[in-house]
Amino acid sequence: MSPIETVCSAIVLVYMALFLILTARAARASGQSFWLFGKGSESQALPALLFRLSFVGVAFYALTALVLGDPLAAPVHNALDGRFGDLVGAALASAGAGLALYSQIHMGRSWRIGAASGQLGTIVRTGPFAFSRNPVFVGQVMLFLGxxxxxxxxxxxxxxxxxxxxxxxxxxxxxxxxxxxLGAEYQTYRREVRRWI
Structure with a gap:
């Protein structure tokens, strides 16, 4: 593993730790659960499972890569690996982790994991939410693509x-x-701000 690949593995572990710490602190400060998967009338079982698989998998893989090196380097890795991919990947992963964490902090008391009717916070329209309705997800996608x-x-x-x-x-x-x-309030926000960027 190159030093940049090692940094990328560390970035994902630091992101995961900060994500969990920030979520726990926000829940403690508000006195309510932020875990809304499994609540409400919309079935969120599939996305909840996919999120768990992707995040637990990437954390486990990052730990394995840090301890053992990249154990699955061939054959895809050998064909696509190189300094350019490492640099672009590290920049994208860093920017994505930063955006996701900043957006999570910026949500404050509106931070939730999942969605359930009657348990949502207010719409956040400032900071990264002035440019994207889903900057946490945009950051997480950037992290994974990096x-x-x-x-x-x-x-x-x-x-x-x-x-x-x-x-x-x-x-x-x-x-x-x-x-x-939220009805009309959300519809207005939806018209003013794009889903992604």
């Missing part, structure tokens, strides 16, 4: 695909719940 560039192998490609599928499905669910709960 990892796929820096550590190109079938496992990382599969984990990135699982995350993309989870994000796609979950955003559709959250949009329906937000529109049902």
């Amino acid at each position: 990892l796929a560039l820096a550590l190109p192998n079938l496992i990382q490609f599969t984990l990135s695909f699982l995350l993309l599928a989870a994000v796609h499905r979950q955003v559709r669910i959250e949009e329906r719940v937000l529109e049902g709960d």
Whole structure:
């Protein structure tokens, strides 16, 4: 593993730790659960499973890569690996982790994992949410795509695909719940700000 690939593996582990710490702190400060998967009328079982598989998988793979080197380097890795991919991947992973964490912090008391009617916070329209309705997801996708560039192998490609599928499905669910709960306020926000960028 190159030093840049090692940094990319560390980035994902630091992101995961900070994501969990920030979520726990926000839940403790508000006195409510932020885990809304499994609550509400919209079935979120599939995206919840895909998120778990992708994040646990990428954390496990990053730890394995840090300890053992990239154990699955061939054959995809050898064909796609190189300094350019490592540099672009590291930049994308770093920017994605930063955007996702900044967006999570910026949501404050509106931070939720999943969506359930009657349990949503207010719409956040400032900071990264002035440019994207889903900057946390945009950041997470950037993180995973950066990892796929820096550590190109079938496992990382599969984990990135699982995350993309989870994000796609979950955003559709959250949009329906937000529109049902917030009505015209959300419809106005939806017209003013794009889903992704």
